[in-house]
Amino acid sequence: MHKISRLSRFNIASLALGLAFLYLPILILVIYSFNASRLVTVWGGWSLRWYREFLNDRAMIEAAWMSLRVAVASATIATLLGTLAAVALSRGERFRGRTLFSGMLYAPLVMPEVITGLSLLLLFVALNAERGFWTVTIAHTTLTMCFVAVVVQSRLGSLDRSLEEAAMDLGCNPVRAFVSVTLPLIAPAIVAGWMLAFTLSLDDLVIASFTTGPGSATLPIRIYSEVRLGVKPEINAICTLVIGLIAVVIVIASLASKLSSSKGESAAPL
Amino acid sequence: MSARRIFARPARFAAIAPYVWMVLFFLVPFAFVLKISLSQTAIAQPPYEPVFDLTAGWEALKSAFGALSIDNFRLLGSDDIYVFAYVRSLTVAVAATALLLLIGYPIAYGMARLPKRWQAVAMVLVIVPFWTSFLIRIYAWINILQHDGLLNQILLALHLVSQPVVWLSTDGAMYIGIVYSYLPFMILPLYATLAKMEPALEEAASDLGAPPWQVFWLVTFPLSLPGVGAGVLLCFIPIVGEFVIPDLLAGSNSLMIGQTLWLEFFTNKDWPVASAAAIVLLVVLLLPLLLYERLQKRQLEQGR
Numbered sequence: 001m002h003k004i005s006r007l008s009r010f011n012i013a014s015l016a017l018g019l020a021f022l023y024l025p026i027l028i029l030v031i032y033s034f035n036a037s038r039l040v041t042v043w044g045g046w047s048l049r050w051y052r053e054f055l056n057d058r059a060m061i062e063a064a065w066m067s068l069r070v071a072v073a074s075a076t077i078a079t080l081l082g083t084l085a086a087v088a089l090s091r092g093e094r095f096r097g098r099t100l101f102s103g104m105l106y107a108p109l110v111m112p113e114v115i116t117g118l119s120l121l122l123l124f125v126a127l128n129a130e131r132g133f134w135t136v137t138i139a140h141t142t143l144t145m146c147f148v149a150v151v152v153q154s155r156l157g158s159l160d161r162s163l164e165e166a167a168m169d170l171g172c173n174p175v176r177a178f179v180s181v182t183l184p185l186i187a188p189a190i191v192a193g194w195m196l197a198f199t200l201s202l203d204d205l206v207i208a209s210f211t212t213g214p215g216s217a218t219l220p221i222r223i224y225s226e227v228r229l230g231v232k233p234e235i236n237a238i239c240t241l242v243i244g245l246i247a248v249v250i251v252i253a254s255l256a257s258k259l260s261s262s263k264g265e266s267a268a269p270l
Numbered sequence: 271m272s273a274r275r276i277f278a279r280p281a282r283f284a285a286i287a288p289y290v291w292m293v294l295f296f297l298v299p300f301a302f303v304l305k306i307s308l309s310q311t312a313i314a315q316p317p318y319e320p321v322f323d324l325t326a327g328w329e330a331l332k333s334a335f336g337a338l339s340i341d342n343f344r345l346l347g348s349d350d351i352y353v354f355a356y357v358r359s360l361t362v363a364v365a366a367t368a369l370l371l372l373i374g375y376p377i378a379y380g381m382a383r384l385p386k387r388w389q390a391v392a393m394v395l396v397i398v399p400f401w402t403s404f405l406i407r408i409y410a411w412i413n414i415l416q417h418d419g420l421l422n423q424i425l426l427a428l429h430l431v432s433q434p435v436v437w438l439s440t441d442g443a444m445y446i447g448i449v450y451s452y453l454p455f456m457i458l459p460l461y462a463t464l465a466k467m468e469p470a471l472e473e474a475a476s477d478l479g480a481p482p483w484q485v486f487w488l489v490t491f492p493l494s495l496p497g498v499g500a501g502v503l504l505c506f507i508p509i510v511g512e513f514v515i516p517d518l519l520a521g522s523n524s525l526m527i528g529q530t531l532w533l534e535f536f537t538n539k540d541w542p543v544a545s546a547a548a549i550v551l552l553v554v555l556l557l558p559l560l561l562y563e564r565l566q567k568r569q570l571e572q573g574r
Binding site: 008010011012014015018019021022023025026028029032080081082084085087088089091095097098101103104105106107108110111112113114115118119120122123126138139141142145149174175178196199202203205206210220223224227228231235236239242243246249250254 | 280281282283284285287288289291292293295296297298299300302303306373376377379380381383384392394395396398399401402403404405406407409410411412413414416420450453454457503504507508510511512513514517518528531532535541544545548551552555559562563566
């Protein structure tokens with residue numbers, strides 16, 4: 001008994017320290033975004049000054065708008081393709097090139113971003129494609145559909161296949177069975193996949209730098225070029241806004257997954 | 271059984287669109303990298319030659335093929351800058367991954383020993399920073415580590431130092447940044463295996479008289495090896511190619527390969543050498559990548 005209680009005190013300490021390490025820097029950044037002082041480190045009272053500054057910064061607003069558009073477009077395409085890929089991998093048993101397919105699908109998850117970005121840029125140059133919104137969107141879709149596929153596939157894997165089979169025994173064709181039985185059951189995973197793709201696209205700096213053209217910088221590219229010149233309080237405000245947006249996305253995603261787990265419980269007695 | 275087989279056929283068609291997409295935007299681009307790595311730098315648009323012109327006919331294509339060479343790879347092998355960059359990338363990745371394992375293991379272990387309800391909460395708390403922009407997280411550390419940053423202010427106020435310490439632009443700052451960014455990638459696979467482990471095994475060892483460190487070293491750690499492997503590879507591979515963290519936090523005297531590649535591409539506009547550097551990086555990472563795939567396959571099989 002004694003041994004176990006000592007162990008758990010060590011557990012709690014390491015957990016608490018770990019979480020403090022993960023959260024304190026972000027918390028400090030958020031607090032300093034409300035600092036009235038121009039000097040980042042001198043506290044001059046609470047103020048929304050830097051948020052106003054951001055709203056008057058045309059270049060930053062344009063970059064933010066570009067990022068949002070790319071994130072919505074690429075997350076949507078990635079969710080469509082990633083879901084199809086997950087269905088093919090978990091339901092379509094054998095097909096030609098399946099190994100290559102799954103290899104290609106999972107490689108971008110671990111590939112260094114510089115390589116993915118460089119190779120896509122070389123392709124776009126060879127195709128003589130004008131670089132901007134669409135090239136970044138294609139690049140982000142390629143990266144994020146892998147994450148969507150992983151999320152959706154794990155949900156598909158935990159589904160009871162007899163539900164689909166029952167629908168087909170009752171006369172549904174496979175496509176109809178998928179649309180009316182499977183799709184509603186995996187919908188929360190699809191929503192979570194979209195959210196993940198959206199935040200990943202919003203976050204990406206390296207691949208976007210390679211695939212975008214002059215005059216269409218995304219928000220991370222602009223933040224990066226500002227940060228390299230030195231810390232500016234305005235950046236704190238922008239970062240806090242991004243954190244807020246992502247927090248909203250996480251809340252929606254977790255609500256969706258809660259919905260799915262309560263649905264799962266009600267379906268379990270079947 | 272038959273219903274399952276009927277279902278398999280349309281599901282196969284679902285592969286077509288993502289398959290075509292990945293071939294077009296993942297596989298084909300690598301062919302371009304390979305081809306350009308064998309080309310020569312040129313002052314032209316695009317800045318390399320030969321350019322394959324499929325409309326120019328077979329003879330032109332043949333001479334273009336003849337103009338390919340491995341000069342860029344020879345250059346990489348003979349130039350100290352590149353050799354050092356590869357060595358430094360690997361050293362940093364090994365050291366950072368070891369640090370991540372040391373820091374991440376106790377946290378994952380603590381999570382796995384929490385009551386079930388709290389485990390879910392802890393899991394969300396670890397994942398949330400992963401959703402938060404990594405650039406913002408690096409930037410948060412610049413706020414703390416800079417010359418008149420919070421860390422120096424605290425140290426000065428406590429009279430622990432008499433002068434501001436240089437934190438930014440050091441290897442220490444870079445390691446903090448890397449550990450901070452990759453910690454969730456280490457914790458999650460470790461937690462996944464530790465949470466699945468049967469606590470009775472540890473209790474049995476303890477009942478048989480093993481002291482805690484022996485229980486850990488002889489029972490817990492060996493059983494968590496699949497998670498250790500996944501976490502190590504998940505961190506190691508991207509850290510080798512890391513570009514942004516060393517660029518923002520480390521000094522500029524010794525570069526990692528991701529940075530050299532970036533400079534070669536955007537500043538020197540030497541696309542062929544950058545492509546060759548990417549190919550070499552990929553080859554260096556191929557072994558751990560294959561290992562990772564093996565491991566995943568084995569875990570999938572065990573899961574079934």
